[in-house]
Amino acid sequence: MDASPAGRALQEEAEPHPDGKLTRERMLACALEIVDRDGVEKLSMRALARALGRDPMSLYRHADNKAALLDGIAETVLAQLTVDPTDPDWVAQLRAVAHRFRHLALTHPHVVPLLVTRPLATPLALRPRGTLRPLEDILALLTRAGFTGADALHIYRALFGFLHGHVLNELQEIVENPDETDDLLRLGLHRLPIKEFPHLRGLATTLATYDGTAELERGLDILLTGLTTTTPAT
Amino acid sequence: MDASPAGRALQEEAEPHPDGKLTRERMLACALEIVDRDGVEKLSMRALARALGRDPMSLYRHADNKAALLDGIAETVLAQLTVDPTDPDWVAQLRAVAHRFRHLALTHPHVVPLLVTRPLATPLALRPRGTLRPLEDILALLTRAGFTGADALHIYRALFGFLHGHVLNELQEIVENPDETDDLLRLGLHRLPIKEFPHLRGLATTLATYDGTAELERGLDILLTGLTTTTPAT
DNA sequence: TCAGTAGACCTACGGTGTAGACATCAGTCT
DNA sequence: AGACTGATGTCTACACCGTAGGTCTACTGA
Numbered sequence: 001m002d003a004s005p006a007g008r009a010l011q012e013e014a015e016p017h018p019d020g021k022l023t024r025e026r027m028l029a030c031a032l033e034i035v036d037r038d039g040v041e042k043l044s045m046r047a048l049a050r051a052l053g054r055d056p057m058s059l060y061r062h063a064d065n066k067a068a069l070l071d072g073i074a075e076t077v078l079a080q081l082t083v084d085p086t087d088p089d090w091v092a093q094l095r096a097v098a099h100r101f102r103h104l105a106l107t108h109p110h111v112v113p114l115l116v117t118r119p120l121a122t123p124l125a126l127r128p129r130g131t132l133r134p135l136e137d138i139l140a141l142l143t144r145a146g147f148t149g150a151d152a153l154h155i156y157r158a159l160f161g162f163l164h165g166h167v168l169n170e171l172q173e174i175v176e177n178p179d180e181t182d183d184l185l186r187l188g189l190h191r192l193p194i195k196e197f198p199h200l201r202g203l204a205t206t207l208a209t210y211d212g213t214a215e216l217e218r219g220l221d222i223l224l225t226g227l228t229t230t231t232p233a234t
Numbered sequence: 235m236d237a238s239p240a241g242r243a244l245q246e247e248a249e250p251h252p253d254g255k256l257t258r259e260r261m262l263a264c265a266l267e268i269v270d271r272d273g274v275e276k277l278s279m280r281a282l283a284r285a286l287g288r289d290p291m292s293l294y295r296h297a298d299n300k301a302a303l304l305d306g307i308a309e310t311v312l313a314q315l316t317v318d319p320t321d322p323d324w325v326a327q328l329r330a331v332a333h334r335f336r337h338l339a340l341t342h343p344h345v346v347p348l349l350v351t352r353p354l355a356t357p358l359a360l361r362p363r364g365t366l367r368p369l370e371d372i373l374a375l376l377t378r379a380g381f382t383g384a385d386a387l388h389i390y391r392a393l394f395g396f397l398h399g400h401v402l403n404e405l406q407e408i409v410e411n412p413d414e415t416d417d418l419l420r421l422g423l424h425r426l427p428i429k430e431f432p433h434l435r436g437l438a439t440t441l442a443t444y445d446g447t448a449e450l451e452r453g454l455d456i457l458l459t460g461l462t463t464t465t466p467a468t
Numbered sequence: 469t470c471a472g473t474a475g476a477c478c479t480a481c482g483g484t485g486t487a488g489a490c491a492t493c494a495g496t497c498t
Numbered sequence: 499a500g501a502c503t504g505a506t507g508t509c510t511a512c513a514c515c516g517t518a519g520g521t522c523t524a525c526t527g528a
Contacts, residue, residue: 165395
């Protein structure tokens, strides 16, 4: 098919020994690449090793488990979420964080399940530090704004609870067949019996036009106005 | 060790042929049992078959895939969530639904990842009907209360986004070592460097006493008051 | 009576995570 | 220089996984 020197049909994703040593960072970066491209369930230790041009067992020098590897992926993504704890306008900063989080989630949709799910397996304090950084920084931001620690924690929880829910929601708004013009058909809603699901079928058009940014903004409005009225600072 | 007739040390979780035929319901019930007891990753087709006293391949008569099996589990749990679309007080009904959802999640903590994650794999309209029932019923409830379909959908999304986030949050508040009295030690927070995580360490006591019901109630207050002010009915 | 069918079973294939032993090599201490 | 040490990579092997394909059996309707 192609003009590669030795006629090996298999895809060689990496040279046999990509010069330097295998670092944890390189391993995680490559793993993230695979997950982004093919989804989590396509990531196996063997596939990752193949992509790195190494022996599968090498990986265990840099991650105890496959579980630890997944945690590492979630960490590398979450570590990209920056918070400015010195921002004097805490509401604006939380909004900005929310949008950055959404952007991150949309950039790595296949990682979102890990992002919301992996923490369940590890108690808070044992989590990798990159995961705890945003929490610490938001606590700092809110403390500086005059909230008590307890209130700051509540706000953090409310915000991230909402954010996790939102990106999960947004990611599952998948259009089944983009070619079809009729919304009912496009979404496959016609398969549902009209008598049992009248409202759902009636909302075909609304379901077909989902605006994630607007939806997020709306939710943030509700959340933040609710917060400022029920939990005043200082 | 025990007085079983033939000295088989292996655990026999079910009689070889539990009288009747294998139904989808029985299969899903048994699968749910395994997941509740041992977690999702311990559920294999072979293990499930063993528990049912059947051949692994029998299962494929009642579920196309393992993925379909997981969807089935999520469905059986979510189908237990009841909504009364005739309740004249829609706010109260949504509160009740939220509490029932939380209760369900705490009863089946190992299923929560499936609950929030499986929908990502299946477009809305192709999802099993049990999964769509709550959505349809809440749309009915809100339409009856005077909301437009679009607003009803927004409210549903906001509520379930928040709910998913909340239960994910609540489930990861796990105490590492209940015997230890010092909160800092109990949560393992002492492992974090003080200079990098001062706020987090300072909140040890607050973190150690997490009241899920109160937290949910607070969130609902914010959400529902926010909703009623920004999105009036009729 | 016989064809058709649905359910259960068996075998087998290619994949998985990872334990354990060994090889290689850099750096350090004597 | 030589020995020792620890980190890193490699190889083999094991138990387990999801499931394609075929076969046996029991029941159904014609």
